Amino acid sequence: MGRKAKYTFEQKLKAVLDYQSGKKSAVDIAFELDMGKNGDDRIREWSNLYKANGQEALKPKERNSSYSKEFKDMVVQDYVQNGLSPYELATKYNIPSKTVIDQWIKRYNNHIEQRDYCPHPEVYMAERKKTTKEERMETSIMIAIIKKQPQNMAAAIPRSIHGYANMKARGQMA
Numbered sequence: 001m002g003r004k005a006k007y008t009f010e011q012k013l014k015a016v017l018d019y020q021s022g023k024k025s026a027v028d029i030a031f032e033l034d035m036g037k038n039g040d041d042r043i044r045e046w047s048n049l050y051k052a053n054g055q056e057a058l059k060p061k062e063r064n065s066s067y068s069k070e071f072k073d074m075v076v077q078d079y080v081q082n083g084l085s086p087y088e089l090a091t092k093y094n095i096p097s098k099t100v101i102d103q104w105i106k107r108y109n110n111h112i113e114q115r116d117y118c119p120h121p122e123v124y125m126a127e128r129k130k131t132t133k134e135e136r137m138e139t140s141i142m143i144a145i146i147k148k149q150p151q152n153m154a155a156a157i158p159r160s161i162h163g164y165a166n167m168k169a170r171g172q173m174a
Contacts, residue, residue, distance in 0.1 A: 005060035007033065012058040016050045019043055045098065048091040057094055065096070066117035075101060076108045 007015075011033065018024045024032075026047075030039025049057035075089055079101070086098035086105065095101060107114060131139075 009055075009059050012046050013050075013055065015043055016047050016058065019047050020050075045087065045090065045096075048087065049094065049096070052091045053094050057096075061096075067100075069114045069116045072104045072114040076104050076114070079105055080108075 015029045015033065019026055019029055026040035026043040029043050030036075033039065035042060046058060071093075075093055075095075078084055078092070079086070079089055084092065086101040089095070089101050090098045104114060
């Protein structure tokens, strides 16, 4: 099962044709599609992609695109050497959004090497702290107490089991 696109091919095509024919402005179309604050930029991106690559550029993809390290480097070098904007690069290389290119440029400017796409990134799990059943019960009791306290009182209640244990040892807690 593929991913669900936010806007259908038909909506995109109608938006582009209305925009290019001058029937409606990008702002009006974005408002009609409830696209939010930068929706007009998205309409212009669709229009540029349509001009350069035809209807295929507007068709929904079943999954996110993946790009090789070499391709990313080539696009960034085109930006550096030829002064093309991220919008122009997105159109030239049929990349659906300029924000992907912005990320590549940011990595380049921060001297961070581009990476190949890896569908299975390594997952690093922190070692769990070993706790006794009693400690877990005390923690859950403290959480229940904190949730029942008014907002101004919550700050006075210790936030960790160590604070609770210290207060208990000093005879401040029952």
